[in-house]
Each structure stands twice: as structure tokens, then as C-alpha cells.
Amino acid sequence: MKKFFVIIVLFALPLVAYLFFASGVNNFxxxxxxxxxxxxxxxxxxxxxxxxxxxxxxxxxxxPGKDPLEYETNAYHLAEKIYKPYYEFKDLYFVFVVPEGNEEEIEALKKDLSGVINLEKWKFVTGKEERVQELFNSLETNLELNDKLATPNVFIIDKEARLRGREGDEDEEALFGYDTGSIAVLNNEMKDDVKVILAEYRLALKKYNKNRKK
Structure with a gap:
């Protein structure tokens, strides 16, 4: 029995561990x-x-909605946990959609943020209120904008203009957006997912460059 147990430990368990991690790589x-x-x-x-x-x-x-300054704490969270570690990635941008007529508030928020981050990749765009709502609706999430056309959630959009996130299962709902009011969400779910999508495009670029050299 002891010999049999030793054989299981030395051979079977490493094989099971390999299969587990291999399936994880494929899934994620x-x-x-x-x-x-x-x-x-x-x-x-x-x-x-x-x-x-x-x-x-x-x-x-x-x-950020009609009063971008109310979004300041959320912006700081996002800047510290996600923007600072990843903004130097060449094709990564942070874009914030604000209803027209709130340019002074945008300037005030930019001034405050410039004290903690380089705003080179942190952009603002403005548009009519109905266009802001239309863009948000096109995401087709389980979330809503409030009466100021704001939400604490941010969304990952890939290079093909597709919304990325986590598919739901029997135990959890799909994760469409990431709550910037939660340090835990930013540290765990969003940071992991940003790493995944950046790695995905880095790998695609390496394959492209390798094929060009052939």
C-alpha cells in the first residue's frame, strides 16, 4: 500500500495538476x-x-456624468490601481464621455488628476446627452446611467470595438463593467482582466512580427 501511495504522489498528482493548469490557460x-x-x-x-x-x-x-467633479474619488481609484501600472502600453487609452456644457468641470478634474498622473493617455470627449445615453445603451449591459448620466463602472473595449468582460455562469452574473468605487474590484477583477487583454495583444503582435520575418 505504501508503494502504491508513493506512486500516486509522484506520478498521478503532478499529472492532475498539469491538466488543471493547462485547462485554466485555455479557458482564460x-x-x-x-x-x-x-x-x-x-x-x-x-x-x-x-x-x-x-x-x-x-x-x-x-x-463621469454632468458633474465630473463628483467622480473625482472614483477617478483617483482608477488612476492609482489601473492607469499608473498600465498607461505606458502603446495602444491603451482611458476615455471619459461627458455631456456637453460641462467643460469647466472637466478642466477642474483634469487639474486635480494632473497632480497624481500623467494625463497623456487619459482623454475626455463630449456630446449631446442623447448621444451619451445612446453610446451607453449600445454596450448592452445589466447596468444603468443615473439621472446625471453617470456610472461608477468603467468598461474594457478592445481594438475591434467590442466590449470585453466576464461571462456569467450558474453562480455569478456576467461582469460587464468594473466598479471604480470598489478598491477590491479594481485590485482583483479589473487588474486581472486588463492584464489578460494586454497579454492577448502582445502575443498577437509577437506572432505577427515573427511571421513577417519568415
Missing amino acids: AKLPVLNSQLSSLEEFNSYGDSIMSFEDNITILGF
């Missing part, structure tokens, strides 16, 4: 696509910058 190699029918970002006015687009960019999309 890519962040699931939850929606591929998003409205265009080009119809918004890029506040102080060139026209923004979902195409060819990985976008962290947010909706």
Missing part, C-alpha cells in the same frame, strides 16, 4: 467578448485632443 487565454455592436466614438467632440476612436485602441471607457 482571452477575455470573453460580451458585445460587438457598440456605437461609434468618432461622433463625439474630443475635448482638447484629436478625434478618439475605439478602432485599433484598447479603451477603458467611463461615464
Whole structure:
């Protein structure tokens, strides 16, 4: 019996562990696509910058609402936990959609944020209220904007203008957006998912460059 037990420990358990981790890599190699029918970002006015687009960019999309300064704490959370570690990734942008007429509040928020982060990849766009709501609705999530057209949640949009997140199962609902009011969500779910999508595109780029050299 002892010999049999030793054989199991030395051979069977490592095999089971390998199969477990191998299946995990396959399941989480890519962040699931939850929606591929998003409205265009080009119809918004890029506040102080060139026209923004979902195409060819990985976008962290947010909706601070009619009073962007009320979003300041959430913005700080996102800046510290997600923006600072990853903003230097070439094609990653943070884009915040604000209803027209709130430019002074945008400036105030930018001034406050500039004290803690480099705003190079942190962008604002403005548009009519109905366009803001239309863009949000096109995400087709289980979330809603409040009466100020704001939500604490941000969304991961890939280079093909598709919403990425976590598919639901029997125990949990699908994760469409990430609550910037929760440090735990940013530290765990969002940080992990941003790592996954950045790794996905890094791998695709390496394969492309390798194929070009052949």
C-alpha cells in the first residue's frame, strides 16, 4: 500500500495538476467578448485632443456624468490601481464621455488628476446627452446611467470595438463593467482582466512580427 501511495504522489498528482493548469490557460487565454455592436466614438467632440476612436485602441471607457467633479474619488481609484501600472502600453487609452456644457468641470478634474498622473493617455470627449445615453445603451449591459448620466463602472473595449468582460455562469452574473468605487474590484477583477487583454495583444503582435520575418 505504501508503494502504491508513493506512486500516486509522484506520478498521478503532478499529472492532475498539469491538466488543471493547462485547462485554466485555455479557458482564460482571452477575455470573453460580451458585445460587438457598440456605437461609434468618432461622433463625439474630443475635448482638447484629436478625434478618439475605439478602432485599433484598447479603451477603458467611463461615464463621469454632468458633474465630473463628483467622480473625482472614483477617478483617483482608477488612476492609482489601473492607469499608473498600465498607461505606458502603446495602444491603451482611458476615455471619459461627458455631456456637453460641462467643460469647466472637466478642466477642474483634469487639474486635480494632473497632480497624481500623467494625463497623456487619459482623454475626455463630449456630446449631446442623447448621444451619451445612446453610446451607453449600445454596450448592452445589466447596468444603468443615473439621472446625471453617470456610472461608477468603467468598461474594457478592445481594438475591434467590442466590449470585453466576464461571462456569467450558474453562480455569478456576467461582469460587464468594473466598479471604480470598489478598491477590491479594481485590485482583483479589473487588474486581472486588463492584464489578460494586454497579454492577448502582445502575443498577437509577437506572432505577427515573427511571421513577417519568415
